[in-house]
Amino acid sequence: MTKIVAKLGAAAAAVALVTGLGGLAMAQTAPGPEGYTQQGSPDAAGPSGATRALEVPLLYVNSIEIIATQADPKLVLVRVTGLASSPGWTAPELVPFFYGKPADGVLDLQFIATSPEQSQKADGFEPMTALFTLDTSNPFKGVRVRADANAIEVDKMTGFVQTQIKANDGRDLIGKKFVESGPAGAGVVTGADLPKGYRTIMPTHGVAGITHNPNRLNLILDSGSKIVMAFWE
Numbered sequence: 001m002t003k004i005v006a007k008l009g010a011a012a013a014a015v016a017l018v019t020g021l022g023g024l025a026m027a028q029t030a031p032g033p034e035g036y037t038q039q040g041s042p043d044a045a046g047p048s049g050a051t052r053a054l055e056v057p058l059l060y061v062n063s064i065e066i067i068a069t070q071a072d073p074k075l076v077l078v079r080v081t082g083l084a085s086s087p088g089w090t091a092p093e094l095v096p097f098f099y100g101k102p103a104d105g106v107l108d109l110q111f112i113a114t115s116p117e118q119s120q121k122a123d124g125f126e127p128m129t130a131l132f133t134l135d136t137s138n139p140f141k142g143v144r145v146r147a148d149a150n151a152i153e154v155d156k157m158t159g160f161v162q163t164q165i166k167a168n169d170g171r172d173l174i175g176k177k178f179v180e181s182g183p184a185g186a187g188v189v190t191g192a193d194l195p196k197g198y199r200t201i202m203p204t205h206g207v208a209g210i211t212h213n214p215n216r217l218n219l220i221l222d223s224g225s226k227i228v229m230a231f232w233e
Contacts, residue, residue, distance in 0.1 A: 052212055053117045058092065058128060059085045059195060059215050061111050061147040063162040064154050068136070076157060078132040080111055080145050083125040083165060085195075085215050085232045088116030094132040097146060106155075107140040111147050115214035122170025122217060122230035148215045149196055167195045170217060173230040178221055189227070 061082040069075045080094060090113060097108040109132060134140070144153040154161050168189060176189045178200060184190050191198070198217040201207070202225075212233045220229035 054115045057148040058082045061145045065160045076134040081129045086120035087126045089113045092128040092130040105141040107143045109145045120232045124171040125169045168193045
């Protein structure tokens, strides 16, 4: 907001100057654009712009472990592991998905964290973990945890469940040819290999209506559909 106000102030000053000169300044050429400078983290990639850290679900949840402690005060601990789309995510936590008593008796949690402020190179998923604490008098009969792309559940208040994440984590995409569907092979990646919601951008594509989503993988393709850049918004 400070930058916007400063720009508006500069614009107002320019209008006053033009008015004072009787409009003679109108024919002058506007200053050219500033030269290119590299800004931000060396791990950043993709669109530049203002910082935009968001508290959103992580990309995947891959395990839930529910443990009943023995020492007083006795507690029920819910330990969850998952995968962020890239390094740079912070403050992972588990928060209730909705208010009130769940209709099915299962505690429904979201696995969220604070996203990086800038788009990040697709260099592999980042493991994360979080804890949620309950007292032993809780009314739940199980725990469900939701991430951006999946959800898993333990159907009792002790136990462990784990799922394998098979999606390509992005670290080996550069230089491969992208095909929407069809058989994969050496030097080829298909849409089925990638996390859901990915976006491909050809040299002739515009970006109208872009909405930043740190869980969306963007592939920049050349005219032959070879991947030249891969980043998470």
